[in-house]
Amino acid sequence: MEKDVQVLEDVTVRFAGDSGDGMQLTGSQFTNTTALAGNDLSTLPDYPAEIRAPAGTLYGVSGFQLHFSSSDIQTPGDSPDVLVAMNPAALKVNLRDLKKNATIIANENAFDSKNLKLAEYETNPLEDKSLEGYNVIPVPLTKLTHAALDGLTLSMKEKDRCKNFFALGLMFWLYSKPLEPTIEWIEEKFKKNETVKEANKRALHAGYGYGDTTEIFTTRYEVEPAKLTPGLYRNLSGNEAVALGLVAASHQAGIPLFLGSYPITPASDILHELSRYKNFGVKTVQAEDEIAGICVAIGASFSGSLAATTTSGPGLALKMEAVGLSVMTELPLVIVDVQRGGPSTGLPTKTEQADLFQAMYGRNGESPVCVLAASTPGDCFHMAVEASRLALKYMTPVILLTDGYLANGSEPWKIPAIEELPEMKVTFRTEKEGFFPYLRDENYARPWAIPGTPGLEHRIGGLEKANITGHVSYDTKNHDFMVRTRAKKVKHIENDIPDLEVRGEKSGDLLILGWGGTYGAITETVTRLLSKGYKLSQAHLKYLNPMPKNTGEVLKRFKQVLVPEINLGQLAYILRAEYLYPVESLTKVEGLPFKSSEIEEKIISMIGGK
Amino acid sequence: MSAQEVKTEGAKLTVKDFQTPHDIRWCPGCGDYSILAQMQRVSPDLNVAKENFVWVSGIGCSSRFPYYMDTYGFHGIHGRAPAIATGVKVARPDLSVWVATGDGDLLSIGGNHFIHACRRNVDLKILLFNNRIYGLTKGQFSPTSEKGKKTKSTPYGAIDHPFNPVAVALGVDTTFIARTMDRDAKHMQLMMNRAAAHKGTALIEVYQNCNIFNDGAYEHLTEKDQKPDTTVFLEHGKPLIFGKNKDKGIRLNGFTPAVVDLSSGQFTADDCWVHDEFDKSPVRATILSHFTEMEDFPVPFGIFRQTTKNTYDGDVQQQIDDITKSQGKGDLMKLFTSANTWEVK
Ligand code: SF4
Numbered sequence: 001m002e003k004d005v006q007v008l009e010d011v012t013v014r015f016a017g018d019s020g021d022g023m024q025l026t027g028s029q030f031t032n033t034t035a036l037a038g039n040d041l042s043t044l045p046d047y048p049a050e051i052r053a054p055a056g057t058l059y060g061v062s063g064f065q066l067h068f069s070s071s072d073i074q075t076p077g078d079s080p081d082v083l084v085a086m087n088p089a090a091l092k093v094n095l096r097d098l099k100k101n102a103t104i105i106a107n108e109n110a111f112d113s114k115n116l117k118l119a120e121y122e123t124n125p126l127e128d129k130s131l132e133g134y135n136v137i138p139v140p141l142t143k144l145t146h147a148a149l150d151g152l153t154l155s156m157k158e159k160d161r162c163k164n165f166f167a168l169g170l171m172f173w174l175y176s177k178p179l180e181p182t183i184e185w186i187e188e189k190f191k192k193n194e195t196v197k198e199a200n201k202r203a204l205h206a207g208y209g210y211g212d213t214t215e216i217f218t219t220r221y222e223v224e225p226a227k228l229t230p231g232l233y234r235n236l237s238g239n240e241a242v243a244l245g246l247v248a249a250s251h252q253a254g255i256p257l258f259l260g261s262y263p264i265t266p267a268s269d270i271l272h273e274l275s276r277y278k279n280f281g282v283k284t285v286q287a288e289d290e291i292a293g294i295c296v297a298i299g300a301s302f303s304g305s306l307a308a309t310t311t312s313g314p315g316l317a318l319k320m321e322a323v324g325l326s327v328m329t330e331l332p333l334v335i336v337d338v339q340r341g342g343p344s345t346g347l348p349t350k351t352e353q354a355d356l357f358q359a360m361y362g363r364n365g366e367s368p369v370c371v372l373a374a375s376t377p378g379d380c381f382h383m384a385v386e387a388s389r390l391a392l393k394y395m396t397p398v399i400l401l402t403d404g405y406l407a408n409g410s411e412p413w414k415i416p417a418i419e420e421l422p423e424m425k426v427t428f429r430t431e432k433e434g435f436f437p438y439l440r441d442e443n444y445a446r447p448w449a450i451p452g453t454p455g456l457e458h459r460i461g462g463l464e465k466a467n468i469t470g471h472v473s474y475d476t477k478n479h480d481f482m483v484r485t486r487a488k489k490v491k492h493i494e495n496d497i498p499d500l501e502v503r504g505e506k507s508g509d510l511l512i513l514g515w516g517g518t519y520g521a522i523t524e525t526v527t528r529l530l531s532k533g534y535k536l537s538q539a540h541l542k543y544l545n546p547m548p549k550n551t552g553e554v555l556k557r558f559k560q561v562l563v564p565e566i567n568l569g570q571l572a573y574i575l576r577a578e579y580l581y582p583v584e585s586l587t588k589v590e591g592l593p594f595k596s597s598e599i600e601e602k603i604i605s606m607i608g609g610k
Numbered sequence: 611m612s613a614q615e616v617k618t619e620g621a622k623l624t625v626k627d628f629q630t631p632h633d634i635r636w637c638p639g640c641g642d643y644s645i646l647a648q649m650q651r652v653s654p655d656l657n658v659a660k661e662n663f664v665w666v667s668g669i670g671c672s673s674r675f676p677y678y679m680d681t682y683g684f685h686g687i688h689g690r691a692p693a694i695a696t697g698v699k700v701a702r703p704d705l706s707v708w709v710a711t712g713d714g715d716l717l718s719i720g721g722n723h724f725i726h727a728c729r730r731n732v733d734l735k736i737l738l739f740n741n742r743i744y745g746l747t748k749g750q751f752s753p754t755s756e757k758g759k760k761t762k763s764t765p766y767g768a769i770d771h772p773f774n775p776v777a778v779a780l781g782v783d784t785t786f787i788a789r790t791m792d793r794d795a796k797h798m799q800l801m802m803n804r805a806a807a808h809k810g811t812a813l814i815e816v817y818q819n820c821n822i823f824n825d826g827a828y829e830h831l832t833e834k835d836q837k838p839d840t841t842v843f844l845e846h847g848k849p850l851i852f853g854k855n856k857d858k859g860i861r862l863n864g865f866t867p868a869v870v871d872l873s874s875g876q877f878t879a880d881d882c883w884v885h886d887e888f889d890k891s892p893v894r895a896t897i898l899s900h901f902t903e904m905e906d907f908p909v910p911f912g913i914f915r916q917t918t919k920n921t922y923d924g925d926v927q928q929q930i931d932d933i934t935k936s937q938g939k940g941d942l943m944k945l946f947t948s949a950n951t952w953e954v955k
Binding site for chain 2: 032035036038181225227228229230231232233234235236244247248251256258260277278279280281282283285287288289291292295296297298299300301302303304305307321322325329415416418451452453454455456457458459460461462463471472
């Protein structure tokens with residue numbers, strides 16, 4: 001049957017099912033294929049905190065959203081155009097997010113009385129007209145998958161498990177994408193199990209074939225490749241990007257990378273990634289707890305490694321005494337906090353930006369550290385490199401803030417040439433003449449003299465240091481001097497970072513100022529409003545401490561400044577305190593990134609409709 | 611790091627090379643002085659270049675130790691010395707890494723790091739200054755204080771049951787466990803030498819007198835007139851015999867030890883328990899470790915048990931070497947492009 005092909009500029013799809021249904025896998029396969037096809041894209045995995053919540057329940061629903069486009073995009077999309085719902089619970093949980101008249105592809109075999117009850121449906125929504133207005137396409141996914149696997153010696157359960165590949169095949173057909181990348185992946189992944197390999201391939205083909213032959217689908221869609229900056233690309237998540245960034249920094253610095261870490265959601269993937277890079281000389285220690293994670297890193301830093309520790313909010317809280325120790329001992333250390341919903345255990349699998357205060361101020365005493373924040377998954381690479389550069393150059397701990405959304409989300413990443421990476425060659429102190437542990441260079445950095453260097457034996461620690469000699473000192477005047485010197489050192493970094501750039505008019509009525517992972521949503525909103533003729537500007541802070549030198553001046557060029565944050569206004573608070581500028585705050589703490597419509601609404605309310 | 615293995619040029623190291631010019635701030639008469647002196651005495655002969663020693667400590671009186679050793683030193687935070695030292699050793703297996711710590715530091719706030727360093731068998735030498743009290747915070751009971759002990763924080767007597775550090779160390783399969791005392795310089799030096807020669811985690815529990823807050827805690831073990839009857843010195847291959855006249859022995863009936871009289875003619879040295887430092891089974895060392903809680907039994911000093919197992923730091927390096935050999939040295943560009951890539955023209 002001939003089918004129409006309709007060209008679309010962008011599409012947002014969401015796969016949803018039980019946490020055991022393989023939705024994250026389905027989503028990431030669709031993502032990779034879409035990326036290879038040259039679309040710009042952005043993803044948002046959303047999964048429950050339980051690993052395998054009971055099947056069919058509302059709280060066990062796992063989702064993966066992907067926005068892909070033929071033009072430059074910034075977010076995983078506000079509301080999906082298409083929902084693939086593997087069961088009633090998946091439909092129920094996701095329905096409210098969908099666009100009006102969105103397409104719903106539902107596995108009708110899963111809409112039995114048991115699952116309907118678990119999802120708290122009194123009647124079957126596929127039949128009771130409650131979905132009127134949506135384009136509902138019921139597909140007997142389970143049955144068709146079983147039929148496709150006829151003759152294979154697999155249990156019913158094992159056959160059931162292949163239905164996500166059927167759904168994937170169908171979606172590939174619907175969006176005119178090739179099957180090859182997924183087939184290659186299946187071949188590799190299941191090379192040890194011939195039957196499962198065959199089953200998954202058959203399910204994938206069957207799904208594709210179903211789209212082609214059934215009369216339900218009259219149209220298929222195409223999203224053309226995006227016009228990205230020329231270059232070599234790959235798809236990259238924020239956590240992978242941090243791992244690559246640290247390895248790249250170690251390469252540039254010419255010293256080995258050492259990671260001390262403790263498993264914690266959503267940061268563990270950085271530990272997993274780095275544990276694989278043994279042939280880069282990367283040493284990873286999965287420590288007995290968060291505190292040990294940072295302490296082994298401090299030991300490694302003392303003895304000459306590029307040391308890092310990775311964690312999330314609760315872990316950072318545990319590490320803080322040791323962060324203070326690296327402030328006092330003035331050793332380079334990269335601390336990555338992949339923020340999640342808090343306080344306490346909070347929402348481990350949901351995103352938030354509420355650790356800014358913790359990063360800035362969460363230690364005893366006057367304890368300034370450099371604080372950076374990445375703005376997109378790909379930017380996590382650059383900021384991990386930057387965090388390392390600053391740590392090494394200024395002999396200071398640097399906290400890099402990312403978040404669950406950046407960590408698990410992904411986007412096409414333009415692979416940099418090695419020559420484009422910043423210079424950061426480290427030289428250890430070896431000269432005995434004139435050596436003092438706390439004699440500073442022009443950047444207020446003290447010398448890095450590592451064990452094994454003859455003649456430079458010295459002792460450091462958490463007690464206050466005498467200026468220059470580094471001996472223990474209880475002298476009160478010296479303490480005052482050292483406190484101010486440490487603060488001055490961190491502040492001095494402002495001379496080594498880029499100015500805050502303003503997009504759009506350099507002065508005017510309204511500036512939208514964001515930080516960290518809200519970049520995508522803000523950019524998308526501003527782009528849309530600019531194209532509609534609104535007058536507004538945008539800036540994004542990636543350096544939170546110190547802030548770019550021109551920050552105060554930028555603020556003052558605008559009549560109003562709006563600061564959207566996934567917290568209760570932490571950056572807004574700091575800006576008001578620091579620059580005495582009455583910024584307006586837009587906050588949301590729902591464990592999810594901003595939708596650009598939410599930011600748009602606020603902006604319109606500030607500057608009025610047009 | 612081969613360049614750093616080169617010894618300092620010139621003459622052989624001496625005690626003086628390990629002394630710092632700083633005033634030592636322990637109370638006069640403190641047992642810590644002896645530990646420092648013995649360590650400075652043995653260090654020149656350990657066959658380690660001076661610059662390759664690293665001393666790491668936590669918080670407490672004992673943890674001031676690194677300031678008084680003229681080597682690389684790191685005075686850490688409370689309880690975390692084993693973790694910091696692990697980082698030093700794993701990053702740089704070429705270094706000789708020592709930990710100075712106390713009963714509060716290692717066994718209370720640092721308990722977790724202690725057992726995990728031992729479990730992993732990181733090649734660290736840990737000197738546990740056990741004075742059974744918190745000194746630096748001025749006299750609260752510690753995890754090794756005896757039950758019922760009256761201190762500032764336990765005016766009616768401590769309710770806590772104490773820790774048995776040797777038994778704990780045996781429980782996590784520590785590969786070298788020894789005990790010595792501040793008042794026996796020769797024995798302490800011997801233990802330090804033996805610990806230094808051991809590859810893997812070596813724990814030396816030093817009974818150390820805090821003459822300010824817990825004076826005399828070990829008097830019955832250290833004073834000449836009582837020591838022979840209250841202590842037994844473990845020597846590999848030798849029977850467990852003690853007493854002023856070497857007239858008491860320890861026999862093992864199954865798993866039950868008994869103190870026997872060697873003067874009555876009923877038992878001879880041949881009937882006594884012969885110490886085996888390298889015993890594959892931890893059972894006998896565990897029985898020995900509990901003598902401290904058994905009435906009429908002498909307190910053992912010496913090496914309880916020494917075993918061999920791969921070191922953590924060694925295996926970390928080995929894995930890196932093996933994988934680098936099989937996969938080739940990492941290439942950054944190859945790593946960047948290790949996922950599916952596409953070209954945008
Ligand atoms: S308080 Fe006790 S342990 Fe501390 S230095 Fe004084 S005597 Fe030694």
